[in-house]
Structures are given as C-alpha cells and as structure tokens.
Amino acid sequence: MAIHVVLYQPEIPANTANIARTCAGTETALHLIRPLGFSTDEKMIKQAGLDFWETINITYYDSFDDFFVKNQGEFYYIETFAEKTYTSYDFTDQSKNYYFIFGKETTGLPKDLLETHKDHFLRIPMTEHIRSLNLSNTAAILVFEALRQQGYPNLR
Numbered sequence: 001m002a003i004h005v006v007l008y009q010p011e012i013p014a015n016t017a018n019i020a021r022t023c024a025g026t027e028t029a030l031h032l033i034r035p036l037g038f039s040t041d042e043k044m045i046k047q048a049g050l051d052f053w054e055t056i057n058i059t060y061y062d063s064f065d066d067f068f069v070k071n072q073g074e075f076y077y078i079e080t081f082a083e084k085t086y087t088s089y090d091f092t093d094q095s096k097n098y099y100f101i102f103g104k105e106t107t108g109l110p111k112d113l114l115e116t117h118k119d120h121f122l123r124i125p126m127t128e129h130i131r132s133l134n135l136s137n138t139a140a141i142l143v144f145e146a147l148r149q150q151g152y153p154n155l156r
C-alpha cells in the first residue's frame, strides 16, 4: 500500500511542482482534484523542467465525490484550523493507504468537511505571525512524518 498526497484545487504551479518532486522522490502517489490553476499538458511540463513527472503515479478527479468513490484507505485532512497536531497519529502500518488531503492556497479545505471528519483533521503547529505555512512545505512535512514512522521504506 502507499502514502498519497491529495491536492484540492491547487492554484499555484510552483507549489504543485514542489510537491510533485517530493512525490517522485518518495514513491508517493499524487491525486489532483480539479479545477487546477495551471495546465499539466506535455508542453508545460517540459517547459517547467519537471523531467520526473512521468515517474509519478498521478490521478485527476473532477470533484471530491469523484475522489472518494475511487479511493479507499485512511483519509487525513491537513488544515490550519484542526485541533490535533499531525504527530498525534500513527502512520506506521505499511499495509494501509494513507491519504493526506490539502486545501487550495487561497481558501484551504471546504469547512463542511470538518463537521463529518473532525477526528481526522490535523494541523502543523506555527506561530500567530502567519496565517498558514506554504502548501508545498506542509505536504513534505506530512509525507516525511509518515515515512519516518515507517522507517523510510525503499529510500536510501
């Protein structure tokens, strides 16, 4: 099974490019929920120098509903307004699929998800000087926390 990064309507190409690099370097699957704020056609990928793009397991969806119908596992919602911190959870079971779901840069995740999935909302601690961390940094933090807990399988 695997670790998965799910981006809800990402808007800034550089963030998704950074996250894609993290996914390529860690065998993490990437799920992109449309609309995207950029093109992922071959020409754009080449121009952006993302020569690892083809090595990533990427799936596209038209909505959250579409995503949930097609995936099974443990879903975690990564958001600034969550109560629990990301280190409170156990991601050690390599037989499971762990999905880390991130919000869009301008508005985050839809608030109504919190009502039904409150126990699986996680935040990364930060000061009050900023409203949020950079999206691509948060994805790297979660991926590497799960990998750390699993002993970095297949990585050197």
Ligand SMILES: C[S@@+](CC[C@H](N)C(=O)[O-])C[C@H]1O[C@@H](n2cnc3c(N)ncnc32)[C@H](O)[C@@H]1O
Pocket: 078, 079, 080, 081, 101, 102, 103, 104, 105, 106, 107, 108, 109, 122, 123, 124, 125, 126, 131, 132, 133, 134, 135, 138
């Ligand atoms: C730039 S933030 C914007 C979200 C923020 N709630 C807002 O509306 O101002 C984009 C995404 O980065 C992730 N993120 C940023 N900082 C975070 C933190 N401290 N804890 C958890 N997730 C964070 C979340 O997935 C969030 O949806």
